[in-house]
Amino acid sequence: MNASSLIAKKERSALLQNQRGLAWLLTYAGILSAFSLLLISNRELSLLDNAQVVYMMAGTVTAAGALIAVIMGSDAYAGERERGTLVPLLTAPVSTGELLLGKAIGLASAWVIMYLLAIPYLWAVGANGQNLGQAIFYLGLFGTPVVLGFGYLAMALSSRSGSVMSSLLTSLSVLLFSASPLLIGPGLRNSAIGKALDAVNPFSGALNTFDAVIIDSDPFTSQVGRLLLVLVWLGLTFALARLSARRPAFR
Amino acid sequence: MKHLKYFLAGFLLLSSTLVSAANLQLQLESDRANPGQPTMGNWMHFNSVINNTGQQPIEGLVAWISLVEVTPGKEQPMDLEDWSAHKAVTGTTLQPGAILQTQWPMRLIQSGDYRVVISATDRNNKTVFTSPTIQFHVAQKPVVESTRILPVALGIPLLIGGLLGVQKYRHRHKSS
Numbered sequence: 428m429n430a431s432s433l434i435a436k437k438e439r440s441a442l443l444q445n446q447r448g449l450a451w452l453l454t455y456a457g458i459l460s461a462f463s464l465l466l467i468s469n470r471e472l473s474l475l476d477n478a479q480v481v482y483m484m485a486g487t488v489t490a491a492g493a494l495i496a497v498i499m500g501s502d503a504y505a506g507e508r509e510r511g512t513l514v515p516l517l518t519a520p521v522s523t524g525e526l527l528l529g530k531a532i533g534l535a536s537a538w539v540i541m542y543l544l545a546i547p548y549l550w551a552v553g554a555n556g557q558n559l560g561q562a563i564f565y566l567g568l569f570g571t572p573v574v575l576g577f578g579y580l581a582m583a584l585s586s587r588s589g590s591v592m593s594s595l596l597t598s599l600s601v602l603l604f605s606a607s608p609l610l611i612g613p614g615l616r617n618s619a620i621g622k623a624l625d626a627v628n629p630f631s632g633a634l635n636t637f638d639a640v641i642i643d644s645d646p647f648t649s650q651v652g653r654l655l656l657v658l659v660w661l662g663l664t665f666a667l668a669r670l671s672a673r674r675p676a677f678r
Numbered sequence: 679m680k681h682l683k684y685f686l687a688g689f690l691l692l693s694s695t696l697v698s699a700a701n702l703q704l705q706l707e708s709d710r711a712n713p714g715q716p717t718m719g720n721w722m723h724f725n726s727v728i729n730n731t732g733q734q735p736i737e738g739l740v741a742w743i744s745l746v747e748v749t750p751g752k753e754q755p756m757d758l759e760d761w762s763a764h765k766a767v768t769g770t771t772l773q774p775g776a777i778l779q780t781q782w783p784m785r786l787i788q789s790g791d792y793r794v795v796i797s798a799t800d801r802n803n804k805t806v807f808t809s810p811t812i813q814f815h816v817a818q819k820p821v822v823e824s825t826r827i828l829p830v831a832l833g834i835p836l837l838i839g840g841l842l843g844v845q846k847y848r849h850r851h852k853s854s
Contacts, residue, residue: 446842446846456834460835463830550830551827551830551831554823
């Protein structure tokens with residue numbers, strides 16, 4: 428087993444076998460449960476069309492997944508530094524590239540766990556409605572680059588800042604700004620500024636795709652542009668993380 | 679003479695009532711685009727026409743929509759909180775012969791039998807004028823099902839919480 432796989436395995440097990448990792452998963456499940464319970468306890472929300480509910484749940488899963496990814500990414504380097512384990516890691520026979528790859532794969536594994544956890548929630552709220560299968564498929568296709576991108580961005584900041592708090596706050600600010608379309612409906616984003624932001628915001632790209640394929644049953648061909656947007660986001664953030672991880676701040 | 683006084687008083691009272699009653703005329707119709715068999719979650723629109731049939735302008739007109747449930751055994755006035763955001767038209771002035779057309783949107787929140795009515799009054803007139811009522815039935819709609827959501831929404835956090843508890847127990851056991 429090479430160094431990257433070992434680090435990835437350690438990161439993955441940290442989520443499932445570590446108290447802190449399980450607490451993060453509990454937070455994630457708590458967010459999805461709270462949203463689901465809101466749907467059945469609020470008369471107005473319970474009347475929503477099933478496809479609309481599935482779309483909202485897919486957006487919530489993406490936001491909650493990105494939130495956990497940001498926490499994990501912020502902890503990746505700065506957390507090691509604060510626990511005093513970064514210097515031993517850097518002096519071990521592991522290249523900075525392998526270290527980053529291990530942590531990136533660990534983050535991806537954590538997202539896979541979160542994605543699998545989200546499927547029962549999607550089924551629970553949308554089994555009666557249309558396009559549940561599409562919702563699960565597109566959540567994987569578009570949610571993965573968005574969530575991992577935020578994790579890699581946090582990783583890059585964590586590597587450079589050396590402080591969990593600092594990288595977490597910066598990444599959360601970016602995430603909050605990007606996820607604002609969850610709160611602002613498509614109608615309100617119809618201005619020139621709203622359209623321009625939608626065109627470059629990967630979170631909007633994913634949300635607009637969920638809207639198009641789950642509610643409007645649009646075909647995949649009309650989503651290619653948005654897929655490119657989220658893949659570019661993933662590529663850019665990973666490149667940034669790679670650049671930052673070459674010289675992590677360890678003092 | 680005494681009879682003449684009564685006659686004059688009665689005449690004045692009657693004529694003032696007739697003038698007031700003729701001031702405003704309200705019509706109410708269900709919109710043509712409304713669903714034939716309304717279901718919970720549907721939108722319905724009601725169109726009202728308020729006509730000033732009097733000789734004087736109507737100042738400070740207030741018109742509002744009311745909804746009453748008439749399902750047998752559940753007769754009650756409804757709070758329009760969830761049903762409609764457009765509950766009243768206020769402060770309008772209507773010249774003699776002028777009309778005010780208003781569309782009242784309504785989202786059907788609960789199943790049952792309902793009656794809708796538009797009422798209107800103005801700043802100076804103590805009379806409340808009402809339109810004819812429209813009755814409709816709202817059919818039940820299967821909504822987000824709690825039987826599926828509750829086990830998932832409670833079960834998954836409980837499962838993870840259980841794993842967390844086991845981890846804590848093991849950790850404590852190891853350290854002791």
